[in-house]
Amino acid sequence: MGKINKTFLLFALLFVVAVCLNFIMGGFNFNLAALFYEKPGRFTGLISPYYYSVLILLGINIILSVSLMLLNGLTGLFTMGHAGFMAIGAYCSASVVSFLLPDAPFVVQLLAGSLSAGLAAGLVGFLIGTSCLRLAGDYLGMVTLGFGEIIRIVFLNIDAVGGARGMTDIPVYMNLGSVFLLTIIIILVIKRISNGRLGRAMLAIKENEMAANMMGINPLNIKVKAFVISSFMAGIAGSFFAHSEGYISTQTFTFAKSFEVIAMNVVGGLGSLSGAIMGAGILTVLPEALRKVQDITGLDIRMVIYALTMVLIMILRPQGLMGNREWKWLSSK
Amino acid sequence: MIMKSFLLSVLVILSACQNKANDKIVIGNFGSLTGAEATFGISTKQGIELAIEEWNKAGGVLGKQIELKAYDNQGKPEEARLSVEKLINVDNVVAVLGEVASTRSLAAAPVAQQYKVPMISPSSTNPLVTQKGDYIFRVCFIDPFQGEVMAKFAFNSLKLKKGAILRDSKSDYSMGLANYFIKTFEALGGTIVADEKFVSGDVDFKAQLTSIKNKSPEFIFVPGYYTEVGLIARQAREAGVKVPLMGGDGWDSDKLTEIGGAAVEGSYFSNHYTVEDPRPEVQNFIANYKTKFGTMPDALAASGYDAARVLLEAIKRANSIEGQKLRDSIAATKDFQGATGIITINEQRDATKSAVVLKVVGKAFKFVESVKP
8 A cells, every 4th residue: 555545545534533523422411512513502401412323323333344344254144134123123113112011111122122123023033044154255145135125115115114104103212322222232242252252163164164074063043043043133222223213114224224334343443343433433423423524515425425435445445444353352262 | 854844835735725714604415425326416416506606796695605514425315414513613504505305404404403504405305304393494294295286287277177096005105195196186176086096016906997987086196206106097098088197206117108108198296396487496406407517407406596596685684693583584584496396495394385287198108388376
């Protein structure tokens, strides 16, 4: 890589960091930044409701991203239907909580919603996994893409959950604290898995399936396990999404959402847990942070900058921001 | 060192360009400015921009200039919600204008309701949208209303007394239109001699048409979409039914005359807006829009224009930008001369307003008249 390239990359990344920093600093009510970054808003709490919503979305995207990392990065199964599992989780949890437990206490709703979402998505993940894991590479990608769309179309045609209009009046119980806590738990669970026996087996399958088989690993068994764990977590993310938005429609769960999650993985570095978290962070915060640029330019060019950032990252760091490395607190050593 | 100074300079630039506390009245707009439905959002935003520009030229409102904050949501419901959160909590807008698609209005409406900031949807037609709370309004009519319009048009303007219905039993839209049509038409003193049904996707309507023909109605009301309507029209003429057909905005497509050919000639349907409407509000809007943007405005631009003007008019009448007062003032909107018709907000916070009736002449849709609710 040439010297100019490196400087350029540095500047581009610094710009991104500056925009994100600016954004994050503006969200707090108590610090000095609020004096000159934002006019006093309508909020009186610690964090403005807008930033609060962005942070919740960030947590959900991190869960999606790390759960996909388990499949794409660790086991090397290229799937493109993650939005489908998220949709199952969202609709399942929304139905369970709003039809069966509308007035239950918070803890009951949270447990019932998340567990039912995870189990439903995990079950579908198991069915899809067992039926199409004999496929490999691009073919698996195509099939999972198809499944993701089928799941979406099925929900589009169920009138009980709103059909094309979307499902409204879902109880909103998720708060930043619980999303934050559960995101950390899920990250730690994935860290445990990836550093344990199962994770090593997954890695072995990714590197060389035949060699792994020779070592006594049953590839199909491990792949199905990866599929089920990943879809279970995507389902939980869907549940959090439904109960923090209060409204879901099939427009959210298109294949564009699946690609967004893949992009988070790729930007951060395929196969790196820290990368998946970092990618989710950048791709969630950047589009919102770039809204400020509109104040300067007067034009909405945030999608241009957003796309340029991704192109630059891919040109200058094709292996992703983290590559294969991990942050210290997530590394196995 | 270079890094640090660069970082600092970027921060300074960004913070320097923040919106300072200004003496402008800020109005928010959220829409799909990018993505698959980008034309919807852009048209609406341009309509709003035009309305604000006109008001600003005339001195603004409450002695202040008006500023528009427009955010893109890429056609995603969750981004629609986020952008409304930002408009309300960070940009301190007095009211929110949006969205075109009912799904995104439904996602954002609870936020506006929570903070008691009035929200006016220019063109979400799903009845559920304004039921989200008493701060949510719309300036378009909801679907069933067109049934009323066509019933009045058939009875009062065409002086027809005997009608037949041919409706799509699987579509909420079609059933709603037909129900309201029958209710209004019979209340006016007309009679419905036949009520036949089909299912969208059918291609053969001869049985229903023969049965209708035997009752010899003076017109047939077909509230469906253009594909079926075109086929129905063809088969009706083959079966010897000569009376005119009528319908709603589901007919509004070039495909109608393509499929129906000469068979749809002389039929009538209701729509939101037409560029041929001779009222000065419409013609001025079209002329100004063309000067500013260089294209013909579509119905969505006209709806956006009306939503912004209803809001500004309400601010002026309320003499305040305080949420509660502004809400009451919007709710009191009566006989507002908009580009898409004369708008009155009813107690469901939906607009009751005149619709336009168009006649199929050759390949074109000619303006016949606008029908008041």
